[in-house]
Amino acid sequence: SFDSRFDKATEKASPGYYAVQLLDNEVNVEITASPHVAFHKYAFPKGKAANILADFQSGLVWQDARFHTHVLDNEVTFESDRVISGFTRRTEWVERIYYFVIEFDKPIVTKEELPKRSPLEKSSRYVLTFDMHNADTLNMKIGMSSASVEGAKANLAAEVPGWDFESVLQDAKKGWNSYLAKVKIEGSEDDKVNFYTSMYHLYIQPNNIADVDGKYTGPSRKVSQSPNGKYYSTWSQWDTFRAAFPMYTILTPELIPDFVNSMLDYSEQQGHLPIWSLWGQETYTMIGNHSVPMIVDAYLKGFTGFDAERAYNEIKKSITESKHYKSDWDIYDKFGYYPYDLIKVESVSRTLECGFDDYCMAVFAEKLGKTEDAAFFRKRADYYKNHYDKATNSMRPKDSKGKWLTPFDPYALAHADSNVGGHYTEGNALQYTWHVMQDIPGLIEWMGGKEKAGEVLDYLFNTEQESTGTLSDVTGLIGQYAHGNEPSHHVAYIYPYLDRPGETQRLVRKICTDFYKNKPDGLIGNDDCGQMSAWYMFSAMGFYPVNPVSGEFVLGAPQVTSASLDIGNGKWFTMEAKNLSKENLYVEKVELNGKPYGKRTITYKDIMDGSSLVFYMTSEVKK
Known part of the structure; x- marks a missing residue:
């Protein structure tokens, strides 16, 4: 057995960082990353052999029976005693190719290829032993690319040219904080942990899979060139069009044109807009084509940087031409x-x-x-x-x-x-x-x-x-x-349309309390690429996009005492929940920009203009 026990108490995790102690071999592990490169740091006990298992066969699979068959092709080249490169072609969920280069800061002195565990396996596993030169720490960098080994090498050279783990870690933290700092939350410790964890989940994806030179492999399975160096994938559109994408339009509007152009580039290669794209390939998971509301939402909110006629034509083609799975x-x-x-x-x-x-x-x-x-x-x-x-x-x-x-x-x-x-x-x-x-x-x-x-x-x-x-x-x-x-997700917010907003206010409190808890298994269901988290973020601030392309947000009941959103150009949208408490879960009245507000919704424009929204909370349903 090559796995090792570990104690959860030794785990440390934060955006851009993970650490754990492997008990069986007394190895301390630290990992950080740049956009295309993973940086591993292994501290071995002094005097003990430094061994690494390089396993190119294992991976996540839906069923155990696929463990030996999900790798379709693999090539591993030991370029030197410090560099390994190659590719792996896998078919779990969708067929895709990962190109990689692995660099070590210590030389490999021996490599032992392990026997395959099944004749169906197409890839190899190696035990690598290193000459540590009396040191106790081995550093490893893994560069990735969807286009080529050369692309993986260029990504690694551009993003992590040296061996300064701490520098890469600080850059990762800085990158994450550029997102997390866009919202300032006041509330209980659990409120803050839940909110910022949700925000972290929201921005784990979509992923820019273009190399530093703009090359990527899209659905045509040919290497393409992005004119601006961006090509986003991992969308989970069936989930994320509902609240995650509207949240992106508020917090990171600078990303929206690249998001839309990535979908349009995809459509021109695939023949339709992405339904659920992973690593640039179509999984055909789920139904509808919910790239459509994302693109239309961007257009209706006034975003530029993409061709509206081009977008229109790609949408029309996608939802009128029966050329793909589940169209008819x-x-x-x-x-x-x-x-x-x-x-x-x-x-x-x-x-x-x-x-x-x-x-x-x-x-x-x-x-x-x-x-x-x-x-x-x-x-x-x-x-x-x-x-x-x-x-x-x-x-x-x-x-x-x-x-x-x-x-x-x-x-x-x-x-x-x-x-x-x-x-x-x-x-x-x-x-x-x-x-x-x-x-x-x-x-x-x-x-x-x-x-x-x-x-x-x-x-x-x-x-x-x-x-x-x-x-x-x-x-x-x-x-x-x-x-x-x-x-x-939108259904708890239908009661205001029935002139019964108190029911929505009660349900929002129950959902946030029961289904979003500050513990390892505190999230009900699959986060689905940030959609579950976006629901919480909106609801904690007191509103939700029932119709995601309407530019309107139905008022609910805030779950944090205040929220301030950095919407750019020196402007902040603020929300305050006066008298919020465990008992005061209902809304007595609302003010927008200091004036009484009686509408069911606020608008995207209200938010992006830097408005002030104040809820006055009470313990009883307003009649």
Whole structure:
């Protein structure tokens, strides 16, 4: 066995730094990083051999059976007694190639290639022994590239040319603090830890995978050149369009043009906008194409630095041409929904998710004066009405003859990419019924008005009926509301549309308290590339983007006593929660810029103008 026990008490972790003690060999490990380079530092006991396992086969896999097969190809070259280079081609989740160079500050004196653990393995493992020259510390740098070994070497030379671990660590801290310092929070210690941990999660991705010279491998699997040295990947669009991307537009607007151009460059190679891109490649995970709301959100908020007509054309191509997995636009437009007898899985969720993208495109078309397209996509955006069944108060599957699925279990969990199957994506009918962020007032009217919609919404949060089946993604339940997964994230903020904001205020407190705890397992569900964290950040400050491209944020109830956002140009947006306490979880009144404020939402412009938002908190629901 080559693994080592370790004591959690010896772990230290902060942005840009990790340290741990390996107990079996008494080795102290420290790791830091630059954008393309990892820097490892190993302190060995004096007088003991300095051995490193260089394992090019192991990696994270979904199933144990894939441990021996996920590496498709591998090449390792020992260029000298201090340098190893090569590449590995892997297929877990999506096929991709990592090019690397590894440098040591001590010479390798022996290398032992270990026998393969299965004839299916394509890569090697080596035990390397080093001549420590009477020193006890071995330093190692790993440069990475999506383009070539030469790119990995250039990245390493540009970012970490020397062996000063402390200097690289300080640069990493400085880089992280440039993000974390954009928000100043006042509250309890747990509040601060939760907020800044969320902010850290938010900025772990997306990742610029272009080399220092701008070269990268995109979906064409050919080396491409970025004109500005940036090409972002790892988006998780199905998750992050909801709150993470709107948060980026507030805190780091300087990144938005590069984000949009990366999506457009991707689309020109792939034939459609990224759905869920990893290391520059399409995973086809999830449904819809939620690059669309990100790009439209950027345009509507006035961002420049990208070609609007180019963006429009790439969006239109992506959501009208059936050239990729999970498109089927001819079926969608023929029936006004995805019939479950023609689309065997996720039919309801796909209609609802695509409808939001259509709404975004309709607004974009209207802004560009493309009236015919705008009408077409507006019609599509209303397809959600074809799935709402007033008899069951839920979004119900319908076949190509217009008949409802019978028998029908609205509690049944479904997901196509599992052995569960079904007509929803990581959820059930009750959860997806509210997935109409583009038209909450219209949905309420379609349900029968505010009173009826309120009954349906109350049932979602209060039912004691359990789900049928289980899914690892459906967690953090309040009734059938599932905070551990993204389709529910806006639903707690629907009550203000029903003139019952107190319910939202109560739920926000419960969700923040129960599902975001300051402990290792304190986050309910998968953070999903910062979306869970962005929900917390917005909610802690007292507002949330129910419709992520509307430029509006529905008021909730703040969970921190104050927040100050550096929005650039010397301006700060401030939020203060007066009288906030454990008991005072409800909002008595709101002021914006010192004046009484009675609207349901604040706007992106309010925030970016440097406004002052004040909540007056109380222990009782305002009647």
